[in-house]
Amino acid sequence: MSCQKVQERLSAWLDGELEEKVAQEMAAHLAECAVCRRELAILQRLHDALANLTAPSPPDVTAKVLRHLPRRRRRSGWRSLSLAASLVLGLYLGHAVTGTLYLLPNRNQVGDLAIADVFMEYPLGSWGELFGSLNGEEGNGA
Amino acid sequence: MQVKPTDLDYALILRIARGQEEALAELIRRHQRRLYQLAYRLLKDPLEAEDVLQEVFLKVFEQAGRFEPVSTVSAWLHRITANHCLNRLRSRRPLDSLDDDEAAPLPASSADPLAALEGEELARRLEGLLTALPERQRQALMLKQFGGLSYQEIGELLGLSPDAVDGLLKRARQFLKKSLREFLA
Numbered sequence: 001m002s003c004q005k006v007q008e009r010l011s012a013w014l015d016g017e018l019e020e021k022v023a024q025e026m027a028a029h030l031a032e033c034a035v036c037r038r039e040l041a042i043l044q045r046l047h048d049a050l051a052n053l054t055a056p057s058p059p060d061v062t063a064k065v066l067r068h069l070p071r072r073r074r075r076s077g078w079r080s081l082s083l084a085a086s087l088v089l090g091l092y093l094g095h096a097v098t099g100t101l102y103l104l105p106n107r108n109q110v111g112d113l114a115i116a117d118v119f120m121e122y123p124l125g126s127w128g129e130l131f132g133s134l135n136g137e138e139g140n141g142a
Numbered sequence: 143m144q145v146k147p148t149d150l151d152y153a154l155i156l157r158i159a160r161g162q163e164e165a166l167a168e169l170i171r172r173h174q175r176r177l178y179q180l181a182y183r184l185l186k187d188p189l190e191a192e193d194v195l196q197e198v199f200l201k202v203f204e205q206a207g208r209f210e211p212v213s214t215v216s217a218w219l220h221r222i223t224a225n226h227c228l229n230r231l232r233s234r235r236p237l238d239s240l241d242d243d244e245a246a247p248l249p250a251s252s253a254d255p256l257a258a259l260e261g262e263e264l265a266r267r268l269e270g271l272l273t274a275l276p277e278r279q280r281q282a283l284m285l286k287q288f289g290g291l292s293y294q295e296i297g298e299l300l301g302l303s304p305d306a307v308d309g310l311l312k313r314a315r316q317f318l319k320k321s322l323r324e325f326l327a
Contacts, residue, residue: 011312017293045326046319050287056188058178062170065199
């Protein structure tokens with residue numbers, strides 16, 4: 001490949017846009033030709049100089065973007081809230097209906113049953129023995 | 143380049159597609175700097191570049207569910223940004239013809255050769271030269287340099303073939319190289 005053809009393709013070489021076969025021919029030429037290597041180096045420095053150009057600091061657009069999001073998306077929170085309210089209402093109605101279908105003991109009866117359940121393991125008269133054993137353990141440990 | 147399953151950006155896109163605003167905020171944090179640089183370079187106007195940035199991320203929120211992981215999220219974001227910028231440029235004025243190859247007269251160099259060796263002066267000179275480039279060449283160069291787009295992608299955005307994009311870039315670089323030879327050699 002001639003120097004002229006190589007130098008015509010340096011721009012595309014730099015961008016990695018050459019076909020594999022052409023790129024190999026370029027590499028072979030550049031390995032042996034100092035003139036073309038110098039041209040490539042100049043182009044590379046130009047590339048670096050462009051990359052180093054500064055721009056004004058970008059403003060943080062996050063808040064502005066979030067503020068302008070489509071409303072239908074932003075309403076998802078309200079949608080969740082209304083769904084939760086519907087669920088609570090459904091549970092309440094369900095309880096009201098089942099409460100009439102399945103007759104439960106009244107509140108006082110339920111309370112009595114719960115108390116009886118707690119004290120079932122400790123029959124009357126057992127409390128004195130229980131406290132007595134605890135005091136004994138404390139005395140041994142002292 | 144395809145998206146890897148472990149790609150954080152892709153994970154964010156999936157969350158954005160489910161409407162999660164925090165994921166969008168994180169994506170903005172990760173990409174706004176580079177996208178702003180591209181928008182600013184194409185539009186040459188900081189306020190318009192900021193507007194474009196907002197439009198791009200609003201579009202991302204809307205379109206996240208349609209993202210196909212055949213390219214990286216970053217490449218997708220750069221393409222959307224470039225597209226928005228070019229639409230704005232089209233509405234501003236008609237594009238230069240492809241035949242309009244001649245760069246405008248160079249802005250006068252105020253520096254002496256020694257001072258020009260400084261990086262700051264080189265940057266100033268380069269900025270001036272970029273404004274002197276024909277519009278198509280400038281756009282192609284900015285899309286390549288700051289958008290990292292392929293010739294094919296640039297061609298799609300500008301309505302040109304990859305070979306035509308190659309030609310634009312070659313001429314733009316040739317012009318800059320020639321004008322800055324004393325600084326770059």
